[in-house]
Amino acid sequence: MVGNAELRAVMADLGLTRADLAHLVNQELVALGCPGTLTVRTVGTWLSGQSRWPQGRIRTALERALRRTPEQLGFIPHRTAQPQVPSEEPVLRRDFLAASAAAALPSMIASRGQAVGHTDVDRLKESLRTLTALDDHRGGHGSLETAALAGSDQALGKVDRTISDSVRRRLYSLAADYTATAAFSCIDDRRLDDAERHFETALRLAGLGNDHVTTMRVFNCLSMVGYHRNKPAVALSAAWAAQNAQAARRDPLLASLAHARAAIAHSTTGDRQAALRCLGHARDALSRVDDRERPTWTDFYGSAELFALSAVVHQHLDNSAESESASHRALAGIPPQFRRNRASATARLALAQLGQGEIEQATTTANSVYTLMGDDPLPPRLLTLLGDFHRGLITLAPTSAVTREWTDRVHAQGETQ
CATH class of the missing domain: 1.10.260 (434 Repressor (Amino-terminal Domain))
Structure with missing residues (x-):
């Protein structure tokens, strides 16, 4: 052009x-x-x-x-600039004011800095992608939370240097996304009070940024918080809020995730019919997903992750065989870069096998969680799943050699479950 x-x-x-x-x-x-x-x-x-x-x-x-x-700004000065003689006092006054302002301009630009634009926002988004990838690989921990909150502060620190509503909204939206990432890290770290506090902040920032996707993300995660607090009513209310968020009404992928979250909430109360109905809605919505651009935090969700969430539902409904089948299908599809999610699905598989009395197979599966996570410490949320497995194994076979070997492994890891 x-x-x-x-x-x-x-x-x-x-x-x-x-x-x-x-x-x-x-x-x-x-x-x-x-x-x-x-x-x-x-x-x-x-x-x-x-x-x-x-x-x-x-x-x-x-x-x-x-x-x-x-x-x-791409302007080119005239080669010969002839000074104009002011003929009227108002013109002289205006030119004097303009010349005075021009003389002061360099220091003003230096003190205020250049206006922040979309390019600056894009650079900040790259750092968020790095944190999201770290969460997918290792799981939530304190350092990730700190880095995410620092990213939010960086975004908010640029708001006063914007001169357009579109850039300002993007900065608030990015700050909300960073803060929600910090909050999700706290869920993985089993610090639910901190998670809720961060989510409240993220919800406010998402409102300032008119960010309906992050708003949906917050409600989806608050449903997780309710689930981990053993408060089914809270989990279900948050899942409904996620379903009713504008982003979920417009995007079938987000709608599917919200339905799956509601299914888990229903399953914890033993409402089989409602839980299975919500899983059906989640599958139907997922079948309508298109390839539109979405935030990186949504990359984890697809048919494989829906199978993983289905395994949770069936476990709560005492359908161990269905839970095992769903876990296998999840593990067949969850990409390797989502290591934390693969480890969680593996732990669920171990619980499903234990629920069917397959003690040796279940213990082998549970041991593979440690192998999968390598030298990284297991996130507390994952440790809680293995703690459920530990208690179930002791209850089912308290004196077996397999139980003794597993208990020795747990003690050697030095982790409280």
Whole structure:
């Protein structure tokens, strides 16, 4: 596209339309004591290249508005600039004010810094992808929570340097996503009070950013918190809130996840019919999923993860055989990079096998959780599952050699279950 490519790129990065830019420049003109008369048509001449060097006071206002020099905005100075002699006092006054502002401009730009744009937000999002990948591999822990909260602080620290609503909303949305990541890490770390506190903050930030996807994410995770607190009513209410979130109504993948979460909540109360009905809704919604762009935190969810969640439902409904089948299908499909989820599905498989009296097979499966996680410490949420397995094994076969070997393994790991 011909014309002033630099100005066009800056406007796109800052999220500005022609009308937005005219409004911002006029605000600065008024602050300089000049009439705010810049029109959208004039902005068009800048973009087309027809006007290559704005007038003095307008140029000063433009620098103040975008916090960039004219050269950075793609303007080219005239080779010979003839000074104009002011003929009227008002003109002299305006030129004096504009010249004074221009003289002060370098220090103003240095102190305020350049305006934050979409490129800055994109760079911050890359760091969030790294944290999400770390969570998928290792699971939640204190260092991940700290890093996520630092990312949120970075995003919020840039809000005051935005000049467009679109960039400002993206920063609030990104801060919400970072904070929700910190909260999810706390769930894995079994620090549920901290998780709830972070989720409250994430929900507020998502509102400021008009971010319906993160809002749905928060309600989905609050359903998990209710589940881990053994409060089925809370878990179910949060799952319903996730289903009713605008993002879930628009995206069948998110709707499927919310239905699966509701199924787990129903299963903990023994409501078989409602739990299985919700699983059916989750499968139906998943069959309608398209390939639209989604946040990286949703990458874990698909048919394999739905099988993993189905295994949880069937376990609560005392369908050990169904739970084992679903766990096998989950493990056949969960990608290797989601190591924590594979370990959780493996622990569920061990519980399902134990529920059918397959003591040796179940113990072998449970031992493979440690192998899968390698040298990394097991997240407390995963340890809780293995603790359930430990208690079930002792109850079922308290004196068997398999139980003694498993108990020795647990003691050797030095982990309380």
